[in-house]
Amino acid sequence: MSGDKYDLIVVGSGFAGSVTALSLLETCKAQKKPGRVVIVESGKDGERCGASRWTSAYLRLDKDNNLDPARIDEMDRVSQGLHNRDYCAKMYVEVPKTMAYLLEHGVKINHHVS
Ligand SMILES: Cc1cc2nc3c(=O)[nH]c(=O)nc-3n(C[C@H](O)[C@H](O)[C@H](O)COP(=O)(O)OP(=O)(O)OC[C@H]3O[C@@H](n4cnc5c(N)ncnc54)[C@H](O)[C@@H]3O)c2cc1C
Structure with a gap:
């Protein structure tokens, strides 16, 4: 990742972060532009994290x-x-x-x- 360039860096993979990433990628797709997004998550690998994990x-x-x-x-x-x-x-x-x-x-x- 070091030195790579992104259009958007999202911190946190909960609902807010995930939908932000999705929204940017959908906008890029609609505008026929490439889009590179990275989501940075501090939780455990392979597990859902944050409050989004628990919501009913x-x-x-x-x-x-x-x-x-x-x-x-x-x-x-x-x-x-x-x-x-x-x-x-x-x-x-x-x-x-x-x-x-x-x-x-x-x-x-x-x-x-x-
Ligand atoms: C038990 C429970 C029940 C709920 N029930 C409902 C319900 O019925 N209806 C409802 O509308 N809402 C409910 N909520 C609230 C709802 O779940 C939250 O409002 C929503 O999930 C918040 O989403 P978020 O993406 O903002 O935050 P989160 O889901 O908390 O995501 C934040 C993410 O950021 C990560 N993070 C934090 N700091 C860093 C860092 N420095 N670097 C990298 N990553 C980081 C965290 O690990 C986490 O994955 C409930 C919440 C709980 C806990």
């Missing part, structure tokens, strides 16, 4: 794959008002776009009523 991928969506507004109220309640409301508002806007991306990439969603 419970996404708290409504039936239309929007972030359930009750989730924001829940955050308010469990954090006793200490959570970042701007962050939640941003998530509310970004979740439908993210869900569209995941569905386009073949991710299957199971809706459970709880």
Whole structure:
């Protein structure tokens, strides 16, 4: 790797890092440009690492794959008002776009009523 050149160096192979790498490579492919990405991971070889390894991928969506507004109220309640409301508002806007991306990439969603 020493001396090699990359378009992107991603630190961490969790969801954030993996999707960042995928996104860059998809953009390069769409633009018919070569793209070289390296993902650097400090975890054990051959094992999934970080929080992404443990998630049950419970996404708290409504039936239309929007972030359930009750989730924001829940955050308010469990954090006793200490959570970042701007962050939640941003998530509310970004979740439908993210869900569209995941569905386009073949991710299957199971809706459970709880
Ligand atoms: C038990 C559990 C249950 C969860 N359940 C849910 C759920 O139901 N629904 C939900 O939406 N979210 C859930 N989450 C949260 C979700 O898993 C995380 O928000 C998400 O996985 C974070 O992804 P990430 O890529 O940002 O971080 P991570 O997956 O933690 O990835 C970071 C990576 O960076 C690596 N790294 C760190 N430092 C370095 C370094 N210096 N050099 C190289 N590599 C480094 C780490 O080893 C790791 O692999 C859960 C989390 C846990 C722990």
